[in-house]
Amino acid sequence: MRFRSCPAAVVAVAVVAATIVTALPATAAPLASAAPGTAAAPGDNAASARYLGQTTIPHKFQFEDTTVGGLSGIDRDPRTGDYVLISDDRSSLDPARVYQARLTVDASGVHDVAITGTDTLRQPDGSTYPPLPSPQAVDPEDIRVDPLTGDYWWSQEGNRPWRPTDPQIQPSIQRATRDGAYKSTLPLPANYAFAADSGPRGNRALEAITFDAAGLLLTSIVEGPLLQDGEESTVDHGSQARITVQTRFGHVLSQHVYPLEPLFAAPEPGPWGPDTGVPAILADPLRPGRYLTLERSWVPGADYKVRVYEIDLRGSTDVKDLASTGGVDLEPVRKRLVADLHDFPLPAIDNVEGLTWGPRLPTGERTLVLVSDDNFAAEEFTRFIALAVR
Incomplete structure (x- = not known):
């Protein structure tokens, strides 16, 4: 099922959204491309971040007969000030689900994390999603609260x-009621689909989504490079992911190349290869066309590196x-470093995947x-981290 609305409404939203994308304010200078590890200089109209604090919740914390873990997406609900989180449990431990939580975030960090509710995500027929190897299984990754509804x-x-x-x-973006009931599925670009020699790589597909333009647009990014767009990152070179800007009804307005960083270390030999990509993107509500991205890398033998970048779509090539x-002369989105979690006094750098204001x-x-x-692993953590952005 697809989101249904009258054709006139779809056209109106597409026109307004396209105007927002193309008529961005000329007073905000585009970001300069930044080398890895280069922070934004003060006073240059770019974001920079400072560390406030962190807290964890117990491993395999139990709430309403579910195991809290695998939290791969987070969003702040503007209606309540509380937070919604999504677990990437593929219904292996408990049915695919979301959680509601209350956090205190202030100048001294993040405190008093309390899970306050949970809801099961459901299929169109009202049933829960089954685990693999069922063809109806899902791999939940990110969640956003619709600012309009x-x-x-x-x-x-x-x-x-x-x-x-x-x-x-196939990857998908679904719309659910606040109690998890299915409402619709967003039409996605054709190149987001798995095909024999094209589309996303396995476990490098669609994760990160964000609303911008007050809810008129939904922007997404494929975690890693599409098969047809070149190789994955190595220590010698980065790679290319694709960002897509759509209306909330699915009309694709533009698609852009996001430059992923090279691996931060050489991987040790072993059965598992490195994992690097973008698990979260967050629109800047104050500056249209700008976003924050979360780049997370895991390298065997070197553990995790997590960085937050500010990006600007203006001036980048539309590649839809x-x-x-691959091999095409184009202008990628511009990015610069906002925060490297290694620069902060964290007890460990974890598998950070969720990002919200x-x-x-x-x-x-x-x-x-x-x-x-935490991947539901005893040696990993469900950690909440608070930063201040100026």
């Missing part, structure tokens, strides 16, 4: 099979009509709240 929009990256017995499950970006501080600074996915 309060509904939940959530992404799932599907499954590109690596064994003959595994099903192929390009079958492949928190409340504004008395200083006028905005806060960011990040959450890590």
